Amino acid sequence: xxxxxxxxxxxxxxxxxGDMNAADFRRYGREMVDxxxxxxxxxxxxxxxxxxxxxxxxxxxxxxxxxxxxxFADIFADVEKLILPAITNWNxxxxxGLFSTSTSAVGIFGEMLSAAFDMKAMLWRxxxxxxxxxxxxxxxxxxxxxxxxxxxxxxxDTASVSTLHAIAAAREGLNLRIxxxxxxxxxxxxxxxxxxxEQSHSSVEKAVILLGLGQKSLVKIPTNERFEIDSIKxxxxxxxxxxxxxxxxxxxxxxxxxxxxxxxPIEEIVxxxxxxxxxxxxxxxxxxxxxxxxxxxSCLKGCERADSVVTNPHKxxxxxxxxxxxxxxxxxxxxxxxxxxxxYLKTNETVTNQMDYGIQLGRRFRSLKLWFxxxxxxxxxxxxxxxxxxxxxxxxALWIEKSEDWELLAPVPFALVxxxxxxxxxxxLNALNEKLMNAVNESGEAYISHTKLNDNFTLRVSVGSxxxxxxxxxxxxxxxxxxxxxxxx
Amino acid sequence: xxxxxxxxxxxxxxxxxGDMNAADFRRYGREMVDxxxxxxxxxxxxxxxxxxxxxxxxxxxxxxxxxxxxxFADIFADVEKLILPAITNWNxxxxxGLFSTSTSAVGIFGEMLSAAFDMKAMLWRxxxxxxxxxxxxxxxxxxxxxxxxxxxxxxxDTASVSTLHAIAAAREGLNLRIxxxxxxxxxxxxxxxxxxxEQSHSSVEKAVILLGLGQKSLVKIPTNERFEIDSIKxxxxxxxxxxxxxxxxxxxxxxxxxxxxxxxPIEEIVxxxxxxxxxxxxxxxxxxxxxxxxxxxSCLKGCERADSVVTNPHKxxxxxxxxxxxxxxxxxxxxxxxxxxxxYLKTNETVTNQMDYGIQLGRRFRSLKLWFxxxxxxxxxxxxxxxxxxxxxxxxALWIEKSEDWELLAPVPFALVxxxxxxxxxxxLNALNEKLMNAVNESGEAYISHTKLNDNFTLRVSVGSxxxxxxxxxxxxxxxxxxxxxxxx
Numbered sequence: 001x002x003x004x005x006x007x008x009x010x011x012x013x014x015x016x017x018g019d020m021n022a023a024d025f026r027r028y029g030r031e032m033v034d035x036x037x038x039x040x041x042x043x044x045x046x047x048x049x050x051x052x053x054x055x056x057x058x059x060x061x062x063x064x065x066x067x068x069x070x071x072f073a074d075i076f077a078d079v080e081k082l083i084l085p086a087i088t089n090w091n092x093x094x095x096x097g098l099f100s101t102s103t104s105a106v107g108i109f110g111e112m113l114s115a116a117f118d119m120k121a122m123l124w125r126x127x128x129x130x131x132x133x134x135x136x137x138x139x140x141x142x143x144x145x146x147x148x149x150x151x152x153x154x155x156x157d158t159a160s161v162s163t164l165h166a167i168a169a170a171r172e173g174l175n176l177r178i179x180x181x182x183x184x185x186x187x188x189x190x191x192x193x194x195x196x197x198e199q200s201h202s203s204v205e206k207a208v209i210l211l212g213l214g215q216k217s218l219v220k221i222p223t224n225e226r227f228e229i230d231s232i233k234x235x236x237x238x239x240x241x242x243x244x245x246x247x248x249x250x251x252x253x254x255x256x257x258x259x260x261x262x263x264x265p266i267e268e269i270v271x272x273x274x275x276x277x278x279x280x281x282x283x284x285x286x287x288x289x290x291x292x293x294x295x296x297x298s299c300l301k302g303c304e305r306a307d308s309v310v311t312n313p314h315k316x317x318x319x320x321x322x323x324x325x326x327x328x329x330x331x332x333x334x335x336x337x338x339x340x341x342x343x344y345l346k347t348n349e350t351v352t353n354q355m356d357y358g359i360q361l362g363r364r365f366r367s368l369k370l371w372f373x374x375x376x377x378x379x380x381x382x383x384x385x386x387x388x389x390x391x392x393x394x395x396x397a398l399w400i401e402k403s404e405d406w407e408l409l410a411p412v413p414f415a416l417v418x419x420x421x422x423x424x425x426x427x428x429l430n431a432l433n434e435k436l437m438n439a440v441n442e443s444g445e446a447y448i449s450h451t452k453l454n455d456n457f458t459l460r461v462s463v464g465s466x467x468x469x470x471x472x473x474x475x476x477x478x479x480x481x482x483x484x485x486x487x488x489x
Numbered sequence: 490x491x492x493x494x495x496x497x498x499x500x501x502x503x504x505x506x507g508d509m510n511a512a513d514f515r516r517y518g519r520e521m522v523d524x525x526x527x528x529x530x531x532x533x534x535x536x537x538x539x540x541x542x543x544x545x546x547x548x549x550x551x552x553x554x555x556x557x558x559x560x561f562a563d564i565f566a567d568v569e570k571l572i573l574p575a576i577t578n579w580n581x582x583x584x585x586g587l588f589s590t591s592t593s594a595v596g597i598f599g600e601m602l603s604a605a606f607d608m609k610a611m612l613w614r615x616x617x618x619x620x621x622x623x624x625x626x627x628x629x630x631x632x633x634x635x636x637x638x639x640x641x642x643x644x645x646d647t648a649s650v651s652t653l654h655a656i657a658a659a660r661e662g663l664n665l666r667i668x669x670x671x672x673x674x675x676x677x678x679x680x681x682x683x684x685x686x687e688q689s690h691s692s693v694e695k696a697v698i699l700l701g702l703g704q705k706s707l708v709k710i711p712t713n714e715r716f717e718i719d720s721i722k723x724x725x726x727x728x729x730x731x732x733x734x735x736x737x738x739x740x741x742x743x744x745x746x747x748x749x750x751x752x753x754p755i756e757e758i759v760x761x762x763x764x765x766x767x768x769x770x771x772x773x774x775x776x777x778x779x780x781x782x783x784x785x786x787s788c789l790k791g792c793e794r795a796d797s798v799v800t801n802p803h804k805x806x807x808x809x810x811x812x813x814x815x816x817x818x819x820x821x822x823x824x825x826x827x828x829x830x831x832x833y834l835k836t837n838e839t840v841t842n843q844m845d846y847g848i849q850l851g852r853r854f855r856s857l858k859l860w861f862x863x864x865x866x867x868x869x870x871x872x873x874x875x876x877x878x879x880x881x882x883x884x885x886a887l888w889i890e891k892s893e894d895w896e897l898l899a900p901v902p903f904a905l906v907x908x909x910x911x912x913x914x915x916x917x918l919n920a921l922n923e924k925l926m927n928a929v930n931e932s933g934e935a936y937i938s939h940t941k942l943n944d945n946f947t948l949r950v951s952v953g954s955x956x957x958x959x960x961x962x963x964x965x966x967x968x969x970x971x972x973x974x975x976x977x978x
Contacts, residue, residue: 017873017874017877018955018956018958019529019593019594019807019955019956020593020595020865022529022530024594025522025526025529025594026522026523026526028594028598029519029523029525029526029594029598029601030518030519030522032522032598032601032602033514033515033518033519033521033522033601034515034518036514036518036601036602036605037511037514037518039605040508040511040514040605041511049614050614050617050618052617054617054838054839054840055621056617057617057618057621057622058621058624058625061622061625063625063628064629064632065629065630065633065867065868066864067867067868067869068867068868068869068870069864069865069866069867069869069870070864070865070867072595072598072861072865075595075861075864075865076598079602083618083622083857086617086618086621086622087608087616087617087618088614088615088616088617089606090606090607090608090609090615091605091606091607097615098609098615098833098834101607102607103604103605103607104508104509105508105509105513105514105517105518106509106561107604107607108518108601108604108605109517109518109561109565110604111600111601111603111604112518112521112522112525112597112600112601113521113525113568114600115592115596115597115599115600115601115809116525116529116580116592116597117576117578117579118579118580118590118591118592118596118809118810119576119577119579119810120587120590120810124543125538125539125577126579126586126587127576127577128539128541128545128546128575128576128577129539129546129572129575129576132544132545132546132547132550132575133546133572133575135547136546136547136550136552139552140553140554141554143553143554144554157646157849158849158850158851160848160849160850161849164699168699171701178701178703179698179703180703180704180705181704181705182672182680182681182701182702182703182704182705182706183671183672183673183701183702183703184667184672184675184678184679184680184681184701184706185678185679185680185735186673187676189673189674190673190674191671191673191674192671192673192674201831202829202830202831202834203848203850205829206827206829206848207848208671209668209826209827209829210653210657210699210848211699211700211701212660212667212671212672212700212701212702213671213672213673213701214666214667214668214669214670214671214673215668215670215671216669216671217671217673246674258831258833259832259833320604320607321607321608321609321851321853322851322853337698338695338698340694340695340698341691342690342691342747343748343939343941344587344748344938344939344940344949345587345691349543350543351543359649359650359653359692359696359699360649360650361647361649361691361692362647362810362811364810364811368572372561374555375554375555375558375559375564376509376558376559376561376564378554378555378556378557378559379554379555379556379557380556380557380558381557381558384506385506388506449833450832450833451832452832460833466508467507469507
């Protein structure tokens with residue numbers, strides 16, 4: 001760590017048993033800012049996937065904590081020496097695996113300040129800033145996404161938790177006294193049923209398990225050739241279930257599925273839900289961010305009649321992890337499902353206490369970083385970046401379409417490309433593509449991931465880093481072609 | 490914002506559609522570090538509770554997002570102007586409400602770095618550093634707390650979520666196919682029962698509601714005059730329930746309850762759980778940190794036979810929110826309850842993928858800040874601070890005991906004092922004490938909170954800030970006595 005000692009403040013933070021003194025905080029804080037700046041400036045020299053072996057970091061660390069305190073300079077030196085090689089660099093512009101996400105500088109600033117304030121935003125009075133800024137900023141984003149004003153936002157940590165809360169509210173809306181009497185040991189409850197597509201995210205099934213509904217409650221409806229839910233089969237499944245005496249109560253549709261970013265036909269699903277008095281939750285964790293771009297807004301068409309929509313600014317809106325938003329038309333039901341106020345949390349203010357809306361009591365001051373992001377880039381700045389990612393993905397898709405050695409395996413509505421190598425002279429394409437993926441990833445030059453579509457091992461390339469430029473997509477394309485050539489030898 | 494322009498790096502982070510350039514990041518980052526240092530140096534000049542009226546911040550903010558991006562200097566100026574007055578200053582040494590918590594400088598550094606890396610620690614390969622550091626650091630803390638080596642740690646966001654996972658694992662351990670078949674519409678399931686004390690945290694009841702067990706499943710056992718669970722009544726309740734055909738499966742005991750920090754007799758509860766094959770979860774969210782001090786370690790006696798223990802370093806171990814640890818003897822059951830691996834997350838490594846152990850798929854790199862905290866302060870440094878807080882609380886309790894105008898309403902095992910004003914010439918002590926609390930809080934000089942004990946309105950003073958010194962406790966004592974005098978006029 002460089003020694004660039006700044007002026008030393010003479011006033012320490014606190015007594016001997018207190019915190020680091022102010023001078024050290026300033027000095028190390030500035031060094032850390034510079035270290036982070038260097039990290040971003042040199043990130044393309046780092047491997048995307050950590051090249052560490054399993055347990056390499058673990059084995060390099062002492063088995064017990066130090067007895068006495070250490071100099072922060074020594075601790076920080078270990079970040080460079082031990083932690084950095086064990087990092088998979090999500091901010092690397094050639095991170096194309098899973099969904100490519102990235103933070104922005106102002107997002108980091110937001111987390112710095114939020115960590116300093118260290119609020120637990122349970123009650124309004126313990127966190128007016130968090131409570132009110134959240135309301136305002138989520139309404140800003142709702143407007144930019146052109147979502148219906150009846151949808152009010154609340155921040156959770158992850159889409160898994162947002163979706164869990166939506167389904168919990170839907171369950172509460174049944175008025176079956178499940179909150180009070182539960183489900184076990186009751187003879188009066190039918191099997192509850194919830195519907196989603198075969199392509200929906202695993203978080204839906206996890207939520208169903210956690211809520212005690214059981215995997216049996218979850219009906220996975222087949223998708224069409226574009227990996228979108230078949231709404232006719234959805235309707236049929238609901239009708240059949242009702243005949244059996246089951247109770248359909250919720251549909252989870254997806255705008256931007258994880259495997260292919262396919263878009264369920266929300267407008268066809270809405271009337272099915274309305275006719276059957278079912279809750280419609282839309283998982284737009286990924287593609288919700290795309291809806292800030294006017295020409296992509298149609299992907300959320302129909303959501304003006306949905307009961308809830310989840311979108312994750314930490315996925316594709318340059319906001320550090322974690323920040324997931326549940327837009328919900330029935331905050332009253334969410335509150336009814338979750339509110340419990342023990343004596344020690346009772347206050348006299350007639351205000352929103354956000355602890356009433358979820359399983360978590362304390363909440364981090366997350367709206368701050370999103371406020372920074374939206375103000376710093378502005379609506380047009382964010383739109384430009386999302387548009388550019390879609391352009392790059394479509395360019396990559398075009399190269400694939402033009403090449404005889406490659407083929408697309410799914411449409412490209414946003415910024416994810418599903419494809420595979422399909423050279424004529426190779427028989428086992430699944431084995432070839434898996435080898436190809438591993439070769440790319442082991443190179444450290446890029447990270448791509450996979451899925452299975454119609455039993456085909458499918459490569460996935462996601463473009464979403466704020467640092468992604470055309471040259472990175474070109475680099476990946478060349479890398480893939482080189483690896484293919486060498487594998488065919 | 491001060492202009493202290495540093496040398497401008499010529500290389501921007503990325504293209505025009507990329508992130509803030511490196512020079513600006515360095516400049517604003519350093520200014521932010523200095524701003525945070527100033528904030529901590531001047532924190533005693535700020536009111537503890539925000540003096541804002543409800544909606545004051547909200548009304549001061551624009552109703553829509555800016556079209557184009559703004560200078561970060563302007564955004565940051567609004568932090569000082571608009572956000573700061575809306576902050577309840579949890580780091581203020583006279584924050585004695587709820588539980589007094591505080592971050593430390595190195596904790597903030599940990600969050601800065603973690604935000605920069607912006608990892609989503611779902612798979613080992615996407616986050617070897619997070620996966621392995623978490624294992625190592627949680628084992629360090631386990632040793633310092635003198636917990637049994639059979640307890641393996643995993644980090645969640647909050648104790649509410651840790652406890653939820655513990656109960657979910659307990660439910661899975663019943664082997665009743667609840668994961669697969671759920672609970673609704675089944676005739677073969679008995680009413681499941683879970684036991685806790687009347688003094689336990691609301692998160693237990695919230696978890697029971699979310700899990701679909703229902704409030705009816707939760708049996709709240711009365712406590713003795715020290716607010717500890719009555720283990721004889723616990724045993725009786727379980728036996729009675731079994732006679733009715735109910736299925737007792739879990740006890741949640743508390744070490745350090747929220748109202749009074751009372752300690753349930755774990756050693757008496759252990760045999761009851763073992764005889765009845767029930768899961769014992771211990772909520773030590775608050776007092777777990779005390780167990781790092783050898784002379785306080787007895788508070789966890791019996792936990793060597795518990796199935797799970799939750800402790801929150803973000804409460805009383807100078808680690809910024811959020812970081813809750815579930816130490817669990819049966820990670821296999823937790824995995825059985827939660828693991829679901831879709832194709833796009835399948836990998837070939839035989840490693841721990843932490844997404845398998847919880848509802849959340851992505852996880853923040855939280856172990857980094859705890860690693861910083863433990864190394865920077867060392868075991869003895871942390872012990873010194875916890876000991877000092879306990880000494881200050883006991884000193885405060887002593888002043889109360891010595892005064893005729895005040896009385897203690899609960900024992901003080903750690904660093905929380907429950908008490909009230911009881912001047913001889915006032916009849917309605919509840920009204921008096923509520924007024925007293927409000928007067929103290931409205932002064933902005935300190936923040937205290939309340940609970941109800943035996944129908945008595947009880948004041949709570951928690952000592953836990955890393956900045957708390959004897960002079961702060963003295964200040965609070967003087968403030969309380971002044972307010973009492975003026976209320977009696």
